[in-house]
Amino acid sequence: MSRRLALGPIALYLAVSVAFLLLVPSFEAPDENSHYEYAILLARLGRAPQPGDRDPALVESVARLMLDRGHGLRVPGPTGDPIPAFNMELGRQPATFYFVPARLSQLVADSIDTQVRIMRLWSVALGLIVVLAAIVAGRFLARVDHIAGVVLPYVVATVPGFTFITGTINNDNLANAAAAIAFAGICIAIGTRAWRPWLLLVVGALVVGVAAKRTALTLVPGVLMAFLADVGMHGSRRRLAFAVLCLFVAAVLVHTVAVTEDDSRPISWRVAPTGTATRADDGLLGERAFLVRATTSIGRLTQVLAGDDVVRGGDRGLTAFAWMRASVPGESTVGGIELTQGGIATRSTAILDDRWRPIRIHFVPRGPDAVRVAIVAERGTLLADGIVVAADDRRGLPLASEPSVHAGTWDGRAFANLLANASAEVPRYGLHPELTRLVVALGVPVDALDAALSLSGWPSIDSPRTQFLVWFAFQSFIGRFGWLVLLLSDEVYQGCVILGAIAAAGVLWRLVTDPASRRWILVAGTIAGMTAVVAIGPFIIGLWGDEWPQGRYLYPALLPIAMLISLGLSAWIPRRRATAGPIVVVAIGIALQASAIFGTIVPHYRG
Structure with missing residues (x-):
């Protein structure tokens, strides 16, 4: 040419x-408003911003601009009034792209x-x-x-x-x-x-x-x-x-x-090391570990939990931990997610997903020191399924008056715990863990393999x-x-x-x-x-x-x-x-x- x-x-x-x-x-x-927010905070802080760095004044100025012009995606807020959609990119996206826009914003x-x-x-x-x-x-x-x-x-x-x-x-x-x-x-x-x-x-x-x-x-x-x-x-x-x-x-x-994580943040809910993450009863390893299926839906749920649509402001951002009611061992109990912000805790037996539909959280006790948590959407879609292990000599989960034990920002990045889940998720299908690690390394999510092996009744092409x-x-x-x-x-x-x-x-x-x-x-x-x-x-x-x-x-x-x-x-x-x-x-x-x-x-x- x-x-x-x-x-x-x-x-x-x-x-x-x-x-x-x-x-x-x-x-x-x-999501341009969210990408703008990321770049502005990167320029202001000189480092990759985290959910706790969100500036309510910045969000409000962007939201006001969108509302005044009648543009932008609107979603029903908790009160029923429309609010601008605002994604939580902070802490989820790598900073690589944003360095140049951050510099340009300072002009x-x-x-x-x-x-x-x-x-x-x-x-x-x-x-x-x-x-x-x-x-x-x-x-x-x-x-x-x-x-x-x-x-x-x-x-x-x-x-x-x-x-x-x-x-x-x-x-x-x-x-x-x-x-x-x-x-x-x-x-x-x-x-x-x-x-x-x-x-x-x-x-x-x-x-x-x-x-x-x-x-x-x-x-x-x-x-x-x-x-x-x-x-x-x-x-x-x-x-x-x-x-x-x-x-x-x-x-x-x-x-x-893909899986590089910043472990310097004080997160109590964390991704366990390779080989310790599991949904099996005999795999309760690690301390204060909330181990979930690595799906995109987890990231979506994180956006709701960490978004201003739920709680505004705060020096560390929204923190969340599960709580459970008294229950008979072996029976499922519907509980909720405890949202803690600035020392004020509120409980709910249901939260809302990104389209403001109810999500139910099911708890099944697994012995005196652990509980299995399943977060299920309105139509039965599984968003999370994991084991919560109590710390030290505690039994069950912490009470609302003691939120610090399991509190922490839930990052929710899907690729962060793919390898951790690989060794525990796939052997039940008769596959070798090393094969799973190779599949993960090639960029195929474990859940895609999981679905290909276990799901039935996929929608027909017509x-x-x-x-x-x-x-x-x-x-x-x-x-x-x-x-x-x-x-x-x-x-x-x-x-x-x-x-x-x-x-x-x-x-x-x-x-x-x-x-x-x-x-x-x-x-x-x-x-x-x-x-x-x-x-x-x-x-x-x-x-x-x-x-x-x-x-x-x-x-x-x-x-x-x-x-x-x-x-x-x-x-x-x-x-x-x-x-x-x-x-x-x-x-x-x-x-x-x-x-x-x-x-x-x-x-x-x-x-």
Whole structure:
């Protein structure tokens, strides 16, 4: 691809991304208010903020701005009045992405709107890295198919949902940029027929992506599978052995970043060391350990417990511990969660989840010094199931008048105790713990394996619920704006379905008739397919309750998806139309972006 051709997707991307940056009001993107809060506190404190660092005045100023403008996602508050949705990112997200926005926020301190737009520039720059990586990938793809190589970066630059996210404050953007660099490294390795020199770039980029946001782990299984498959089909035995060794090195590096925890905080409810976490009666090891299933729902419950929707202010943030009523051993007793803030404790037999539906907490005594706790949602969805062990010589759980024994901020990060649970959760299915650790290291949550082995009655593909979730994921990949409530017209989505079907048919045709492009299709298809399975699949099968799959979870695999689209569409373009064909494809992409900006964004926010 010539330099002149490379300028086209760069200019197009910058024009659209900056348009979103300027046109979309502050905090009118998923969790942008929470990402803003994180960056501001990071700049103020000089360290990664924790839940106890939340500044009520900062939250109130952001909430007031959202309420005054009538924008933002609203949820019913405890009193029934609508309140702005405010995620608890503090203590949950790595600080990697936020360092630059934190610095940028210090340039202007008297206007929140100006701050937000300046901080968004970091996301625009990261999106530009994705486009540049697409240009690199397209250059090597052009050796097989010139049209596909030219079209590839334009496909990336014309996905409205992607450019919308790059115009907002969101740590997705660093994970997406790192993933794009990793895929560009794979393309260089294939194009130069040398995996070894570029492997370090691929692994390093994946580690950076995971350090930005743990959702980047969804890309790891597909990358490693594509790597092994490609080397296995095109390399010698020595190269294959080297690839297997690199597999384990990469898995260890990525897993280390994923499960790193800050143990300096005074947390009484903690993740037990490897091998001690268990839900079995004979595994009561450790002291004051609340050991739970590692699920995304745990993080959701944490957001409720630690959020201002429940308790405001406090020097350490919300602390929580379970309490139980007198009960007959062996019988289930409904109890509650004790919320302690500033020495004031309140009890409840039920709390509310993030949609303000009741959650029940069941307690089953396990001997004189322990109790099993199960937290169950309204429809029976299991949110947590663990053993609470009393400290020292105490029996049962601490009383309300003595909250300090088990009190502590519940972090709830899912990947933190995956390995801890692995050795205890899986042997009951007859699997070896080491296999489980490998699965975890590859980025597949233990619960996904658990569900695959134990759940029955998964929703069929033709059920209304499944169809809705698949359609929602597709829509939000193409583009759902604001807090995912602003849509393109139905005709636009339907047109994208038709284009996708044409591209899919072209890919299948190439697999059968074009050996030169087969290698690229298999690598890109493996990465894109595995990412979809890991990132979207759990939502579809109901593993994560009523959560809906957002298409942006697929953006770490945007480049391989765009490569498949480019190869598929170019299969139907005659070689004699090598100039007109790409122009038509690019024009369709530009029309798609124009529909998003002038058909949705401008009428809604500026009309």
